[in-house]
Amino acid sequence: MKNVRYLGWQDAFDVEFEDGLCFLESHAALRKANRISSLAVPVGVEVDAELGSHFKVTYDTGEVAEVSWSFIRELPPKKGKKTP
Numbered sequence: 638m639k640n641v642r643y644l645g646w647q648d649a650f651d652v653e654f655e656d657g658l659c660f661l662e663s664h665a666a667l668r669k670a671n672r673i674s675s676l677a678v679p680v681g682v683e684v685d686a687e688l689g690s691h692f693k694v695t696y697d698t699g700e701v702a703e704v705s706w707s708f709i710r711e712l713p714p715k716k717g718k719k720t721p
Contacts, residue, residue, distance in 0.1 A: 638706060641692045643679045650682070652709050655689065660709050667694065671702035 640653040648664045668675065677696035684692045694702040 638684050638689045638692055638709075641682050641684050643682050643694070650692075650694075650704075652692070654706075662704075662709055667702055667704055670708065671700075671704070673700050673702050674698055 638652060639655050640651075642651050643649075643664070644651055644661075647661070650662045650664065650667065652660045652662055654660075664679075667673070668677070673696060677698045677700050679694050680697050681695040682692060683695075689706075691703055691705045694704065696702075
């Protein structure tokens with residue numbers, strides 16, 4: 638991972654990888670995967686500087702979510718979307 642930022646107006650994280658690919662990941666999906674309170678508000682986002690293998694979100698409640706590279710890039714496709 639190269640860069641991650643929280644987009645409050647979309648309630649999502651913009652994740653950029655070294656190869657140029659970018660993903661917009663729902664905050665709800667991250668909260669659910671990390672069992673974070675629905676009332677928690679992100680106060681900090683930090684990419685692992687040494688390996689770039691994950692990022693960490695710190696919340697105003699003291700909770701912390703750790704999100705791996707594979708969570709963002711290898712999630713299965715969402716149901717209902719058909720490819721031509």
